[in-house]
Amino acid sequence: MRAFAELLDRLVLTPQRNAKIMLMADYFRNTPDPDRGYALAAIAGTLTLKTVKPNVLRQLVLERMDEVLFRYSYDYVGDLAETISLVWERPPGGEMPLPDLSLSTVMHRLETAGRADVHGLVRNLLDQLEGSSRFAFLKLITGGLRIGVSARLVKQALADMGNVDITEIETLWHGLSPPYTALFPWLDGKADKPELDMPAVFHAVMLATPVGDNDLASLDPKDFAAEWKWDGIRVQLANLAGTRRLYSRSGDDISAAFPDILEAADFEGIIDGELLVGGTMRTNLATRTFSDLQQRLNRKTVTRKMLEDYPAFIRGYDLLFSGRRDIRPESFLTRRAELSALIDKAAPSHFDLSPLVPFSSWEELDRLRTDPPDPVIEGIMLKRLDSPYTSGRSKGPWFKWKREPxxxxxxxxxxxxxxxxxxxxxxxxxxxxxxxxxxxxxxxxxxxxxxxxxxxxxxxxxxxxxxxxxxxxxxxxxxxxxxxxxxxxxxxxxxxxxxxxxxxxxxxxxxxxxxxxxxxxxxxxxxxxxxxxxxxxx
CATH class of the missing domain: 2.40.50.140 (Nucleic acid-binding proteins)
Incomplete structure (x- = not known):
């Protein structure tokens, strides 16, 4: 636990992106399995540990501390886990140095504990942990690390550790689970790359570069297609070999919140698009705002009434796989033609195609950008007609030109x-x-x-x-x-x-x-x- 606690402390105090990546890569390289797998899951947010309610922690600390003093301490510190880690006093006779419990040992005890045992187990572990280890444990069981690290940053650290491309990590990500015992031997160079049973995996999305002051001056408008940038969330829908998944742009699986989308996906392939709420252009109903979409986001289950009140659909931008055929190397125009044919046959209430915006000059497009025809539009996307679909953000193929805030x-x-x-x-x-x-x-x-x-x-x-x-x-x-x-x-x-x-x-x-x-x-x-x-x- 001490190594994991030290990692969390250093990540919190390190603002630089590359320094955070180096810290995590070093930890993963020097920590044995399965500890590093559990640490990876905790930092990336894939740990399915049953969280402990704050009220349980308050009850435990008030067994050993005056309530008024604790309230003043909590008010001063401002964070429950940090407050408890600082004020917790071990029982009399507990002054002897404590052994360093491994992260996997702590996880095993938490995973095997019954509901009635949680209170006593947490008290016991708090007594066995010291200082920063106690703080890390409390953050772990409350489910809120808040260390300024995104899931993509963790994946980049894994890529650096194993000297592989981050797209390989992202392709494997949703086919593996904690404590990732099949992932690390491959990154260590001691085993082959894991083979996944699930084909509907997430593929790294292609990102656009914001239009700068002089970016368009040297470019010919005839080389680009323009699309409206819709104000929803970017998603990737995968349906291959009978497995259907809906992913956010960062690779989070959000399938549970949108069963209606998955059910309507009666085609094979992988679509890149915008998740929206309301009516599609094919049903001639209005697309609704992002605040409406928020009613459906971050839910583990949705009611029938919610499905009826906030119907979701995907506005297609691009096609990565046509059936099981990878068409990412093809040009944008080729991919769009296949996407158009696929959406024509898809359910009209759940899928439509993002329309192209006709324009002949950058000045004309700028006027359209500043006064779009729909309030759900937040700008323009520019895509080179001959551009392949490549992961990440490389300047040149795609640009985004947003409305002024x-x-x-x-x-x-x-x-x-x-x-x-x-x-x-x-x-x-x-x-x-x-x-x-x-x-x-x-x-x-x-x-x-x-x-x-x-x-x-x-x-x-x-x-x-x-x-x-x-x-x-x-x-x-x-x-x-x-x-x-x-x-x-x-x-x-x-x-x-x-x-x-x-x-x-x-x-x-x-x-x-x-x-x-x-x-x-x-x-x-x-x-x-x-x-x-x-x-x-x-």
Whole structure:
């Protein structure tokens, strides 16, 4: 556990991407099986460990600590796992040095414990672990490592460790399971590459480069096709040899949330497309907003009513496999022709083809980009007609040309501490704009943001929260926000839609704090009517 705990500590404190990759590659290279397999699963989020409820941990720590003292400690630290790891006291007579339990030993005890045994087992393990190992254990059982590492970054570390291409790791990923005892011997050069029984695996997606200031000047519009960039989520649908899977662009299996899509996929092949909610162009029904799609995302099961209220479909972009034939080396035009033929025969309520955008010059396309025909469009995709489908992001074949982000000035209303290295800072903010209610001007919350600001700006925001807290609701702090006293921030966001789930009636897409407006008073912030006007008529 000590080596795993040290890895987590160093990952949290290491901001550089390449340094994180090196840390993980070294750990995987020098740690035996199955410990490294369990560590890989924990970091990549593929561990199916039954999490322990925070209430159980609170009960355990209050057996050995005064409740008021614990509450003050938790308030100061801001993270439950870190607080317990710091304040936990072993019972009398437990001062002797402890043996270093292996990660696999801890996992085995947790996996074999019955429900009635969990309380005592967690107490026992907390007594046997020290310092950072105790913290790592608590993070493991609560299911929230929060160390700034994505699943793709872990895969890159594996690729570096084994000196293989990351696409080989991604192709194998969903055919293997923790503790990955078939994966590491291959990466160590001691065994052949694992052979998968499941053919419907994820293949690394092709990514586009954002259009820069001078990128288009040297390019001929005749060499490119343009498509609308739809505001859903990029997915890959695989249906091969009777196995059907739906993957996100990062390779996460999201099949359970979209059984209607899998059932309707009566063709063989692998499609790259956009997952959306509403009606397809083939049914002449409106495509709905990203906030509607969110009702279906991240669910393990969906009800029949949800399937009816939020029907999902895929808008096809590309075809990777036609049947079992790999057509990625073919040109974009060839692949699109085969995709078009496939979708023509597919269920019209669940599949349509992303239309091409006719244009003759970059200036004409720019005008179309800034004023698209549908609010669910967030920009333009440009694809070379002769481009093969290659994994990753290489500049030249594909470009994305997004609409300019929306901007409003809003007032900070609530704050909450962050996680990981931000656990001591108030870094998660709820902001609002003005509207009229019962003849008075009031602030109404319209969104939340926890990034976009620099570390120096975070210091400013954190200090303001601490000095201007007016109420506390558990971990949430209500901030002083009046017409002449408050903190104004400029918020940038990619889109905005009506939402019945929010008090304000609106939901923002990807909001972030882009600027601290210390030059403005709260009374000068924007109004709800301004945001509603951005959406247009209901």
């Amino acid at each position: 929306y901007n409003v000035d809003a007032v900070l209303m609530y704050a909450q501490r962050g996680h990981g290295k931000r656990s001591s800072y108030y870094s998660d903010f709820t902001f609002g704009v003005w509207t009229e209610s019962d003849g008075r001007q009031v602030l109404v919350p319209v969104g939340k943001a926890y990034f976009g600001f620099t570390d120096a700006e975070l210091e400013v925001l954190d200090r303001y929260v601490r000095n201007n807290t007016v109420e506390r609701f558990g971990p949430v702090r209500s901030i002083r926000a009046e017409a002449d006293h408050g903190f104004v921030v400029e918020v940038a966001f990619e889109g905005i839609n009506f939402s019945s789930r929010h008090k304000s009636g609106v939901a923002m897409r990807f909001p972030r704090i882009s600027r601290l407006r210390t030059d403005k008073l709260p009374r000068d912030a924007d109004r709800l009517e301004t945001l509603l006007a951005m959406i247009g008529p209901a």
